[in-house]
Amino acid sequence: MCAITAGYRGRSVLVLDHANKPGKKILMSGGGRCNFTHLNSTPANFLSENPHFCISALKRYTPHHFLEWVERHGIEYFEKTPGQLFCQHSAKDILNMLLTEADWAGVEISLNTSIESVDRHQTGYELNTSSGIIQCESLVVATGGLSIPTMGASPFGYRIAEQFGHQILPTRAGLVPLTLQPVDLERFSVLSGIAADAIVSVDNTRFKESILFTHRGLSGPGILQISSFWEPGNDIHVQLMPDLDLESTLKQWRQEAPNKTLEQMLSQSLSKRLAQVLCEWKGWSGKLQNYSNQRLSEITSELTDIIIKPNGTEGYRTAEVTLGGVDTKELSSKTMMSSLQEGLYFIGEVVDVTGHLGGHNFQWAWASGFAAGNVV
Ligand SMILES: Cc1cc2nc3c(=O)[nH]c(=O)nc-3n(C[C@H](O)[C@H](O)[C@H](O)COP(=O)(O)OP(=O)(O)OC[C@H]3O[C@@H](n4cnc5c(N)ncnc54)[C@H](O)[C@@H]3O)c2cc1C
Numbered sequence: 001m002c003a004i005t006a007g008y009r010g011r012s013v014l015v016l017d018h019a020n021k022p023g024k025k026i027l028m029s030g031g032g033r034c035n036f037t038h039l040n041s042t043p044a045n046f047l048s049e050n051p052h053f054c055i056s057a058l059k060r061y062t063p064h065h066f067l068e069w070v071e072r073h074g075i076e077y078f079e080k081t082p083g084q085l086f087c088q089h090s091a092k093d094i095l096n097m098l099l100t101e102a103d104w105a106g107v108e109i110s111l112n113t114s115i116e117s118v119d120r121h122q123t124g125y126e127l128n129t130s131s132g133i134i135q136c137e138s139l140v141v142a143t144g145g146l147s148i149p150t151m152g153a154s155p156f157g158y159r160i161a162e163q164f165g166h167q168i169l170p171t172r173a174g175l176v177p178l179t180l181q182p183v184d185l186e187r188f189s190v191l192s193g194i195a196a197d198a199i200v201s202v203d204n205t206r207f208k209e210s211i212l213f214t215h216r217g218l219s220g221p222g223i224l225q226i227s228s229f230w231e232p233g234n235d236i237h238v239q240l241m242p243d244l245d246l247e248s249t250l251k252q253w254r255q256e257a258p259n260k261t262l263e264q265m266l267s268q269s270l271s272k273r274l275a276q277v278l279c280e281w282k283g284w285s286g287k288l289q290n291y292s293n294q295r296l297s298e299i300t301s302e303l304t305d306i307i308i309k310p311n312g313t314e315g316y317r318t319a320e321v322t323l324g325g326v327d328t329k330e331l332s333s334k335t336m337m338s339s340l341q342e343g344l345y346f347i348g349e350v351v352d353v354t355g356h357l358g359g360h361n362f363q364w365a366w367a368s369g370f371a372a373g374n375v376v
Pocket residue numbers: 016017018019022023024025026028029030031034035036037113114115142143144145147148151152153154155156157319320321347348349350358359360361362363365
């Protein structure tokens with residue numbers, strides 16, 4: 001995005017990437033269909049030490065700007081959950097669109113190129129690369145985060161930032177599955193592959209999205225979202241059947257089906273296996289007619305606040321994003337330029353701006369790239 005924007009301004013642009021193919025993250029994103037933006041993306045959808053930093057760039061390059069391109073290129077797309085736009089066919093469509101625009105803008109792309117060193121020289125920067133020495137007036141660092149090292153992720157962008165005096169805020173995996181303590185894993189791993197609607201929360205942050213049991217722990221949109229807010233040692237709170245007024249529903253079940261068990265009735269709203277595991281775990285057996293109001297009230301409390309203490313995350317191996325990164329304190333929110341080094345820019349995920357799940361991370365990548373591309 002940055003290269004294209006600068007190219008259309010008549011700048012001579014060279015993109016260096018050590019990967020053998022461009023846009024690998026785009027290709028693997030959104031399950032191969034790239035959730036390329038979120039129509040309702042606002043600064044509230046981003047985590048950063050400075051939550052105001054992203055406002056300017058997001059305002060000047062909105063989801064509708066990107067969508068306008070997508071439509072102009074005739075790419076079919078659909079809205080999965082409200083606001084989340086995915087390619088109808090393949091993430092390749094987005095990559096091809098960007099490569100076509102890059103071509104039209106006269107951008108040169110040099111793949112399989114590793115960068116040994118970056119130095120300042122009189123009028124800009126000098127890079128020692130595997131394809132020789134390259135000099136440039138402006139240097140834009142768009143090396144992304146640490147997630148999925150097998151796809152070419154590296155800490156190189158952080159090292160360049162440090163070399164030129166920037167602070168790096170501690171990095172950790174975000175939008176990542178959570179792993180469970182052995183006792184919880186033993187209890188829940190039989191549910192591997194089962195999903196449930198839920199509200200998942202940590203402290204005051206909550207997401208109403210589904211969760212998925214896996215053979216390692218918990219995943220699914222609700223868990224990925226909350227993982228970005230979870231810190232080791234924290235509990236997460238899970239409310240199952242979030243659309244039901246649970247206490248009234250339990251009382252209604254008791255009245256309408258007094259001879260049925262709670263497990264039988266829960267199986268109507270949850271998967272049968274999940275209902276069974278919950279009832280065995282909590283010792284909820286016997287006919288509903290034997291449950292007092294107080295017991296139903298206690299069961300309601302337990303189902304609306306299942307407390308789980310994860311023992312970690314699956315880490316960068318499977319994380320969609322990296323939290324933290326180049327501190328925004330020393331970057332211009334209008335241009336992404338370093339306030340310490342003229343002509344040095346940081347955009348995208350390498351910066352300490354991380355979006356919620358749902359297309360926000362690409363929106364940040366497009367918006368910050370556009371901001372820098374207009375001035376480099
Ligand atoms: C599995 C998965 C699914 C995702 N799905 C979505 C989604 O659907 N929607 C969404 O909004 N976000 C999604 N994301 C997040 C999104 O992909 C990233 O936030 C986004 O790609 C960041 O863009 P970027 O340009 O900053 O970095 P990247 O896209 O990571 O690009 C960085 C580039 O820098 C190159 N590079 C790194 N180090 C070096 C080096 N030392 N030398 C030379 N080149 C280097 C890499 O090869 C890479 O091409 C997903 C992420 C993952 C991992």
